Amino acid sequence: MATRIAINGAAGRMGQRLVALGSADKDLDIVACFEYSGHPKFGQDAGTVAGIGEIDVTLAEETAAEYAAIIDFSVPAGAHAAVERAVNAKAALVMATTGLEEEHQAKIREAAQVIPVVWAPSMSTTVNLTMKLCEIAAEALKDIPGGADVEVLERHHRFKEDSPSGTALRFGELIANKMGITNFVHGREGRPGARPHNEIAYHAIRTGDNPGEHTIIFGLLGETIEMTVRASNRDCYATGALQAAKFAAGKKPGLYNMNDVLGL
Numbered sequence: 001m002a003t004r005i006a007i008n009g010a011a012g013r014m015g016q017r018l019v020a021l022g023s024a025d026k027d028l029d030i031v032a033c034f035e036y037s038g039h040p041k042f043g044q045d046a047g048t049v050a051g052i053g054e055i056d057v058t059l060a061e062e063t064a065a066e067y068a069a070i071i072d073f074s075v076p077a078g079a080h081a082a083v084e085r086a087v088n089a090k091a092a093l094v095m096a097t098t099g100l101e102e103e104h105q106a107k108i109r110e111a112a113q114v115i116p117v118v119w120a121p122s123m124s125t126t127v128n129l130t131m132k133l134c135e136i137a138a139e140a141l142k143d144i145p146g147g148a149d150v151e152v153l154e155r156h157h158r159f160k161e162d163s164p165s166g167t168a169l170r171f172g173e174l175i176a177n178k179m180g181i182t183n184f185v186h187g188r189e190g191r192p193g194a195r196p197h198n199e200i201a202y203h204a205i206r207t208g209d210n211p212g213e214h215t216i217i218f219g220l221l222g223e224t225i226e227m228t229v230r231a232s233n234r235d236c237y238a239t240g241a242l243q244a245a246k247f248a249a250g251k252k253p254g255l256y257n258m259n260d261v262l263g264l
């Protein structure tokens with residue numbers, strides 16, 4: 001039987017791709033599409049807004065439909081509402097929104113005690129695989145003579161509201177844990193002095209319609225390794241999130257990540 005899902009932020013850039021790809025998936029049934037009531041397309045059919053024709057689900061703030069999982073790609077306030085909706089409906093939650101304050105993050109961890117939650121800053125297969133590869137590199141280079149300097153560069157579209165990306169922050173966190181790094185900086189200017197080893201720097205570029213690109217640099221004395229992972233469109237995130245919804249629906253409560261979903 002198809003998994004009944006709800007999409008939060010359904011008129012957004014990601015929401016529209018979830019509606020389009022979810023509607024084409026015979027193992028999924030989109031039964032609710034939540035949106036902010038101030039959105040200009042509020043009240044319209046979600047499929048029409050996504051450019052695939054009517055799916056008989058209206059962009060709304062409420063639904064009478066029952067769903068097994070809710071997928072959230074919205075904004076911090078919307079993510080907060082999605083957590084409440086999932087807990088009230090006893091549904092699984094796929095949390096993809098980034099740039100969340102600590103109070104919102106705490107609510108997600110709390111919710112994971114009563115419902116299954118998949119929470120990841122990137123639902124992309126290649127991003128999650130690159131995170132594994134970076135952990136291997138960090139482990140191998142942590143005690144290298146002369147030291148290895150780690151910098152994380154990310155590029156996203158001009159509309160992105162949070163910086164650096166949630167994915168860049170996760171790359172930094174995973175590498176720092178392996179290398180025992182405790183200092184983090186965001187760009188550099190003036191005369192900060194010679195670069196200390198015990199530091200990871202983030203650089204956030206915002207241009208055009210870039211759907212997401214991350215480069216992780218491990219710079220040694222005499223040689224450098226860089227890993228780049230690049231999306232050519234948003235479907236890698238939407239496909240991963242839909243897979244996460246199928247994975248999480250009916251699972252026991254707990255916090256899961258995309259490694260669990262993808263078997264990485």
Ligand SMILES: NC(=O)c1ccc[n+]([C@@H]2O[C@H](COP(=O)([O-])OP(=O)(O)OC[C@H]3O[C@@H](n4cnc5c(N)ncnc54)[C@H](O)[C@@H]3O)[C@@H](O)[C@H]2O)c1
Nearest residue numbers: 009011012013014036073074078096097098121122123237
């Ligand atoms: N984890 C991932 O794989 C991944 C991938 C892409 C984007 N993201 C994140 O997803 C989020 C959304 O990205 P986007 O590009 O689709 O943004 P967007 O601005 O295009 O879409 C956000 C949508 O949420 C809606 N919204 C606002 N308040 C709401 C509320 N209270 N309830 C329901 N909906 C509400 C907005 O009206 C809008 O339609 C961002 O935080 C982004 O960083 C994560």
Ligand SMILES: O=C(O)C1=N[C@H](C(=O)O)CCC1
Nearest residue numbers: 098121160165166167211212
């Ligand atoms: O488009 C965005 O916004 C994205 N945000 C995620 C992040 O902040 O890590 C990654 C994918 C695209």
